[in-house]
Amino acid sequence: MSDRLETTIHDIAKKLNISASTVSRALKNNPVISEATRKLINKTAEEMGYRPNTLAANFRTKRTNTIGVIVPLIHRHFFSSVISGIEEVAYKKGFTVTISQSNDLLEKESKIAQTLFANRVDGVIISIAMETTNFDHLQLFPAKNIPIVFFDRVVDEIDAHKIVVDDFGGAYRATRHLAEMGSKRIAHIGGPMNLNIYKNRQAGYLKALADSGLPTDEMLVINNNLTREQGIEAVQKLLNLPEKPDAIFCANDTTAQSVIFHLIKTGYKVPDDIAVVGFSNEPFSEMVTPSISTVRQPGFLIGIKSADLLIEQILNKQKEIEFQTIVMPTDLIIRESSARQK
Amino acid sequence: MSDRLETTIHDIAKKLNISASTVSRALKNNPVISEATRKLINKTAEEMGYRPNTLAANFRTKRTNTIGVIVPLIHRHFFSSVISGIEEVAYKKGFTVTISQSNDLLEKESKIAQTLFANRVDGVIISIAMETTNFDHLQLFPAKNIPIVFFDRVVDEIDAHKIVVDDFGGAYRATRHLAEMGSKRIAHIGGPMNLNIYKNRQAGYLKALADSGLPTDEMLVINNNLTREQGIEAVQKLLNLPEKPDAIFCANDTTAQSVIFHLIKTGYKVPDDIAVVGFSNEPFSEMVTPSISTVRQPGFLIGIKSADLLIEQILNKQKEIEFQTIVMPTDLIIRESSARQK
DNA sequence: TTGTATGCGTTATCAC
DNA sequence: GTGATAACGCATACAA
Numbered sequence: 001m002s003d004r005l006e007t008t009i010h011d012i013a014k015k016l017n018i019s020a021s022t023v024s025r026a027l028k029n030n031p032v033i034s035e036a037t038r039k040l041i042n043k044t045a046e047e048m049g050y051r052p053n054t055l056a057a058n059f060r061t062k063r064t065n066t067i068g069v070i071v072p073l074i075h076r077h078f079f080s081s082v083i084s085g086i087e088e089v090a091y092k093k094g095f096t097v098t099i100s101q102s103n104d105l106l107e108k109e110s111k112i113a114q115t116l117f118a119n120r121v122d123g124v125i126i127s128i129a130m131e132t133t134n135f136d137h138l139q140l141f142p143a144k145n146i147p148i149v150f151f152d153r154v155v156d157e158i159d160a161h162k163i164v165v166d167d168f169g170g171a172y173r174a175t176r177h178l179a180e181m182g183s184k185r186i187a188h189i190g191g192p193m194n195l196n197i198y199k200n201r202q203a204g205y206l207k208a209l210a211d212s213g214l215p216t217d218e219m220l221v222i223n224n225n226l227t228r229e230q231g232i233e234a235v236q237k238l239l240n241l242p243e244k245p246d247a248i249f250c251a252n253d254t255t256a257q258s259v260i261f262h263l264i265k266t267g268y269k270v271p272d273d274i275a276v277v278g279f280s281n282e283p284f285s286e287m288v289t290p291s292i293s294t295v296r297q298p299g300f301l302i303g304i305k306s307a308d309l310l311i312e313q314i315l316n317k318q319k320e321i322e323f324q325t326i327v328m329p330t331d332l333i334i335r336e337s338s339a340r341q342k
Numbered sequence: 343m344s345d346r347l348e349t350t351i352h353d354i355a356k357k358l359n360i361s362a363s364t365v366s367r368a369l370k371n372n373p374v375i376s377e378a379t380r381k382l383i384n385k386t387a388e389e390m391g392y393r394p395n396t397l398a399a400n401f402r403t404k405r406t407n408t409i410g411v412i413v414p415l416i417h418r419h420f421f422s423s424v425i426s427g428i429e430e431v432a433y434k435k436g437f438t439v440t441i442s443q444s445n446d447l448l449e450k451e452s453k454i455a456q457t458l459f460a461n462r463v464d465g466v467i468i469s470i471a472m473e474t475t476n477f478d479h480l481q482l483f484p485a486k487n488i489p490i491v492f493f494d495r496v497v498d499e500i501d502a503h504k505i506v507v508d509d510f511g512g513a514y515r516a517t518r519h520l521a522e523m524g525s526k527r528i529a530h531i532g533g534p535m536n537l538n539i540y541k542n543r544q545a546g547y548l549k550a551l552a553d554s555g556l557p558t559d560e561m562l563v564i565n566n567n568l569t570r571e572q573g574i575e576a577v578q579k580l581l582n583l584p585e586k587p588d589a590i591f592c593a594n595d596t597t598a599q600s601v602i603f604h605l606i607k608t609g610y611k612v613p614d615d616i617a618v619v620g621f622s623n624e625p626f627s628e629m630v631t632p633s634i635s636t637v638r639q640p641g642f643l644i645g646i647k648s649a650d651l652l653i654e655q656i657l658n659k660q661k662e663i664e665f666q667t668i669v670m671p672t673d674l675i676i677r678e679s680s681a682r683q684k
Numbered sequence: 685t686t687g688t689a690t691g692c693g694t695t696a697t698c699a700c
Numbered sequence: 701g702t703g704a705t706a707a708c709g710c711a712t713a714c715a716a
Contacts, residue, residue, distance in 0.1 A: 056693035059401040075422030099441045289631035398709035
């Protein structure tokens, strides 16, 4: 309840018999102020327990030094790694990070966007929800000249910097690797086709099949939302085929894990009968038995890069920029779930 | 660059030949305004593309509808679960959540606190860094009547709501369980004693030993920071004892996992030679082989409860409240790493 | 039920 | 190098 006692620049000014503008300038290290007065002001401010009112400054300058981050699920390791990267850069450059999760729901994502906008964030970093196919709620930002950076699940329809991982290449190498292990019928459990990342992973898979001289078979490709449950459903379907697969490339590790779990439970040997590769390199992937071969995505680096690009735009708002799509490298990690003894 | 075009309540007022205050009231659904004018104003606002300037409102009301969250590491599953819970409640009640991670460093935690304070968050939810033994940076909030809620790693020195898990009980049951499995020399790898959670886990361990009629042995208790590396160091030390332990209760799952890894690598059978129990129920714990017995903490619920308590305080600032420490239940999950065939 | 007047704390513009 | 003043957009005490 000691709100009345909040010291302002006017209090400091009065005490020193100078003007508030001088105090303001001094506290902002404006070079126009003489060394002597600046020191005096800083000292007095300290003594009086002055704390700048960021709210007032934000209001005045129309800037908040805040960047909004929207991710589908905070506790997904990939996303929390990206957030860590963002947070690291933002913290160093004096920005605050506001984080929200869409829970992969369009409606929530949209409401979050409204809120961030209303709170006048200086910029937005987002990986869109699985559900999101309409982007009106995101047009808000470009329309008002608020920079936005997309990562991972990006949107073609909006012109902006985009950071993606080499999904195609990762999937390609994963599938080639399965072929090199002697697999002839390689199945794919992929994600929803409205998301580029899954489209690209699927394309990499198909290209690898072609380059390996293996035929493609529609029956061997299943698309769903890549949950644990759907992974099990999918593998059951695959096992019911007249010609069963001898390898499965899953578009994420969660699915790979549930697939392996089900295969072992039903008596298959992994990787001997059926080899499995996942995608994302979740922390559990190297700890489980068999450990899961997977494709590593540099989450932390993506966060750093996204924040760098965003903050650069925030600080140079007038400058016209060439938007770029940066493809971060992925690499295949071969573990037990696919390493057959030849 | 379309900043000039931002519609304000004054624009609406002018257009309708009414006063800005009426517009302000109408938009806030102030019941004093007549149904007719309210409708008219809302309609006009919509037509003119009015977007309330939250910055101005915040400045005016000295409230931001923002709650600050400080956790040691965002990507720790327990913490991201708590964050999810907080986010869920906050979102429903119209609050924005600002998240920062201290990386378990006092200095960063302190700077974050300053920033949150400067940004005038309405309240703070925090689990303190491992390093934190001095709390001056947190006194800031109670001093200015900004509510703060502690969870998990709480602070005795500050009067506030606290949500903890039943560390004592969880540790007690874990250790009793090891004793019931026939273990006679149960070791403990615990965390730093400046954190209550680890003090309580250790106390639970000691009480369980006593209640099981087992002697305590100082050599069997090792305290460190519970990283993977330190876990391995610790277990090496234990294995070098003249009388080796036949069970180890670890204060987190990361340590448990590294301990098991090392035990198996050096030829011990888990749980037969040495049984292991962890703490926290990380997602990997049920996936690894052997799966890890552990103590579950209700992270999501803790988040919900913390946010509920905080927001209640924010909304009833005048009310004098009785601070409470809420103990959330833990439960022991018995898995392969401790389940001996008797 | 509506209008008038004022101020929140800071920064920017202009003057000196 | 410093000062005076206005303005940002909104909410509220008070008046009508």
